[in-house]
Amino acid sequence: MAKVFRPFHPKTAYVPEGTSPERRIAAKYSIRLWCVRWARLLEWLYNTFAEMLLGLHPLWNAIGYGRVERPMKFVERRVKEFMFDCRMCGQCVLSSTGMSCPMNCPKSLRNGPCGGVRADGNCEVEPDMPCVWVQAWEGSQRMRASDQILTVQKPVDQSLRETSAWLRSTAAKAAERRDAAEPAAGGEGTS
């Protein structure tokens, strides 16, 4: 729990403004905040898009998931960086976090806000940034699957960083569907 301290900040000659342990990609948070405001629309768009990717599973399979990875990652990164300030953790949970990317939280929290959120709803670590989880809570309340925020998320698998979450979840869903179709075959779907 927090307690009183005597801050000691080493003085260096020049410290550029706005630096933090987690370098922010965005100088402003307007697009990110817009996405949260339109979380319900994005949820629908995202689901439709995911369905489409899943529909194309035979194609990905024919080309080979491994070969699609690079171009897919290229697109995914550009899109998600622009919209959500995505950090390419490779295990996207946007649909459980009100379309507010939790990897922008300086503490990388995936399960809800820390106890340090400021009274104005800004971040403890970066006083100028709206707390990612205050946003996530608001966004989630606009979404259809508003209770997904209550799912306890597993820790990030660091070895999956910088990989395409879109492809992985498509492959996983395809395997799930296949297993459901032929229960007799059993066996874990490898994705």
Place this chain on the structure above:
Amino acid sequence: MSAGGAPGAAPAAIPDGHSSRGRLEAILRRGEFAVTAELSPPDSADPEEVYELAKVFDGWVDGINATDGSGANCHMSSVGICALLTRVGYAPIMQISCRDRNRIAIQGDVLGAAAMGVQNILCLTGDGVQAGDQPGAKPVFDLDCMSLLETVRDMRENRRFLSGRPISTPPQVFIGGAINPFAPPYGFRPLRLKKKIEAGAQFVQSQYCYDIPMLETYMQRVRDLGLHEQCFILIGVGPLASARAAKWIRSNVPGVHIPDSVIDRLDGAEKQKAEGKKLCVELIQQIREIEGVAGIHLMAYRQEEAVAEIIETSGVLKDRKPWRPGDAT
């Protein structure tokens, strides 16, 4: 129970329905109003300093929290302090923060601590490094408090590491988390407690409470969700030294909410320090009356000597005498 028993001796059996052999769990399960206190670790390698600090709590508290670099300041480690305290038979609550260690280090510490006789573990996110004396440190945050809770519970219940690799003797610990009902997003806070319980929290300790109406609103929601029956809730309290200190804490310590009325009251008082203690006693008495509260957690930073007095005047222990060195464990 002390120090995990003498070498070779078989450890005592765990009471039915308990997760640990600890006194804190036993007291809470018996339905007694529990009192825990926070020990500020020394900046020293001298064990005597730890014992000196613990002494002020003798006979007054049911558990002693050993903080883990709280406020992101460097001090003696939590696991070190706990190891020292269990030698005497104290019931330390080892705090683990996700800020400084990754999953490999944390799981190792859990086993080490349990082997040293630690019965209680409190899983925290931890303050950001910017808050402390070493703002240049690398913030780790490999796990978050939720996945940490789940990991420790898994180690205890399913005898395995996060990776799935088996553990031969699991750590028999009572697992806790932290709550802060006084920070936004207020609507999410009770649900977050629900999540923590799902992840494995058996007790929670809260951030400093200075706003009773706010706590009441929170507890109302908690009771509606039935959470107070699934988890023991201890509310954090602490004496404020002066109005100036209160203002400083409010703007510098992450997550502490102090209403203006409290600061005005201290400001108006002749003896601010005495008023601070009086206020703390009153808060404790009000908190005790709230349904669903299982105890208090006293954080009297730099006023540790006041803990006994505050607990005594508040009368929360009734006639109960918590363990002190020399008593049977």
